Amino acid sequence: MNDYFGYRENTLHAEQVSLQQIALQFGTPCYVYSRAALESAYRAFGQALAPRDHLICYAVKANPNLAILNLFARMGAGFDIVSGGELQRVLAAGGAAEKVVFSGVGKRADEMRLALQAGILCFNVESAAEMEQLDRVAGEMGKIAPVSLRVNPDVDAKTHPYISTGLKQSKFGIAYDQALPLYRRAAGMAHLRVTGIDCHIGSQITEVSPFIAAAEKVLALADQLAAENIVLEHIDLGGGLGIRYDNESPPAIADYAHALLVALRGRSAKLIVEPGRILAGNAGVLLTRIEYLKHGEEKNFAIVDAAMNDLMRPALYDAFHAIQPVQKNRHRARHYEVVGPVCESGDFLGHARELGIAAGDVLALMSAGAYGMSMSSNYNTRPRAAEVMVDGESVHLIRARETVAQLYAGEKIIG
Numbered sequence: 503m504n505d506y507f508g509y510r511e512n513t514l515h516a517e518q519v520s521l522q523q524i525a526l527q528f529g530t531p532c533y534v535y536s537r538a539a540l541e542s543a544y545r546a547f548g549q550a551l552a553p554r555d556h557l558i559c560y561a562v563k564a565n566p567n568l569a570i571l572n573l574f575a576r577m578g579a580g581f582d583i584v585s586g587g588e589l590q591r592v593l594a595a596g597g598a599a600e601k602v603v604f605s606g607v608g609k610r611a612d613e614m615r616l617a618l619q620a621g622i623l624c625f626n627v628e629s630a631a632e633m634e635q636l637d638r639v640a641g642e643m644g645k646i647a648p649v650s651l652r653v654n655p656d657v658d659a660k661t662h663p664y665i666s667t668g669l670k671q672s673k674f675g676i677a678y679d680q681a682l683p684l685y686r687r688a689a690g691m692a693h694l695r696v697t698g699i700d701c702h703i704g705s706q707i708t709e710v711s712p713f714i715a716a717a718e719k720v721l722a723l724a725d726q727l728a729a730e731n732i733v734l735e736h737i738d739l740g741g742g743l744g745i746r747y748d749n750e751s752p753p754a755i756a757d758y759a760h761a762l763l764v765a766l767r768g769r770s771a772k773l774i775v776e777p778g779r780i781l782a783g784n785a786g787v788l789l790t791r792i793e794y795l796k797h798g799e800e801k802n803f804a805i806v807d808a809a810m811n812d813l814m815r816p817a818l819y820d821a822f823h824a825i826q827p828v829q830k831n832r833h834r835a836r837h838y839e840v841v842g843p844v845c846e847s848g849d850f851l852g853h854a855r856e857l858g859i860a861a862g863d864v865l866a867l868m869s870a871g872a873y874g875m876s877m878s879s880n881y882n883t884r885p886r887a888a889e890v891m892v893d894g895e896s897v898h899l900i901r902a903r904e905t906v907a908q909l910y911a912g913e914k915i916i917g
């Protein structure tokens with residue numbers, strides 16, 4: 503819980519609005535975001551990086567709802583995208599193409615064309631083969647593609663292996679030792695212009711030291727490039743700053759940013775960062791209603807109307823999300839397995855949670871603003887949840903609940 507999600511008279515609120523009210527009005531499962539929380543996280547980043555030329559490129563994958571992209575765009579954000587689809591969302595939301603960096607190991611030629619046509623800031627190139635394809639595509643279009651190489655600094659981000667990306671054995675980025683020769687080749691390619699360097703070592707990182715270790719390796723490479731007259735306009739240090747889900751104590755945005763500024767002292771290149779989770783994670787909750795309680799000999803189950811398809815993180819990473827009753831202190835507390843209706847044993851949202859609840863009560867899965875809705879699926883033909891944005895006392899539906907008809911609209915029965 504934080505300044506934006508808290509209890510008033512035993513009812514959980516988002517800003518000034520009761521989450522009980524939102525569950526009634528919009529139904530469940532329903533994602534609820536706080537505009538003030540999103541904006542305050544972004545502002546904290548901006549203020550901390552203000553001493554130097556910088557660009558905050560929000561990692562769209564964390565939560566790509568147009569309303570969220572639009573809020574950040576209006577605050578001056580750039581965007582880190584990983585697909586042509588994300589680029590189209592950014593443009594639809596009023597984001598500026600000139601502030602977009604394009605990451606990802608598998609950019610297709612059509613996605614490159616889309617991004618070149620839009621005029622993005624930079625392609626973060628992740629392999630020699632991708633670099634060759636980009637040069638060819640840009641040449642065919644009579645354009646010059648701005649490029650960074652995403653370097654793999656081989657540092658341990660000390661996070662979950664599925665979201666650790668900066669180790670030698672990872673599929674991401676260009677091996678540190680190969681970066682210099684590849685930069686030399688890039689500098690000689692007719693349709694590429696080397697503009698920067700990039701790294702991203704993983705996600706939900708709760709210490710500053712891996713970021714600094716990575717930055718130092720990237721900067722050492724930038725120095726070697728400068729010695730060969732390959733001068734970089736920007737240094738992109740990726741995203742990855744963790745949030746508090748349970749009892750983690752990640753660095754404050756200001757401390758993380760300060761450490762980056764210290765590492766970059768004396769350099770004029772623009773600093774780019776690609777934060778996702780830290781901007782959106784604690785700005786959203788997922789509301790779900792309890793369908794049934796099942797009290798057993800060994801375990802008690804709270805069977806709720808949200809499931810692994812709505813919030814995949816517990817099933818996929820064994821991730822922890824705090825679970826709060828929207829109305830508290832109403833029933834005697836017991837320990838519950840909080841589970842969804844999907845036919846998989848992995849379909850759980852929380853283990854052994856102490857809750858005083860009854861069927862019909864609404865629960866809030868906290869810290870669900872990042873990688874919640876964006877990773878949701880339609881497994882078990884479950885329409886995806888509604889999304890709502892609270893702004894002070896106002897509530898806006900920012901994505902309607904899907905209908906079943908939408909789910910099979912593209913399907914055909916054969917004759």
Ligand code: LLP
Pocket residue numbers: 561564582605606665702704705706740741742743776777778779780815872873877
């Ligand atoms: N830049 C690049 C190139 C990335 O791949 C990512 C995230 C980010 C920036 C943003 O990272 P953040 O600041 O959000 O940590 N689904 C996982 C997280 C996957 C992160 C993938 N890359 C989860 O739910 O924990």
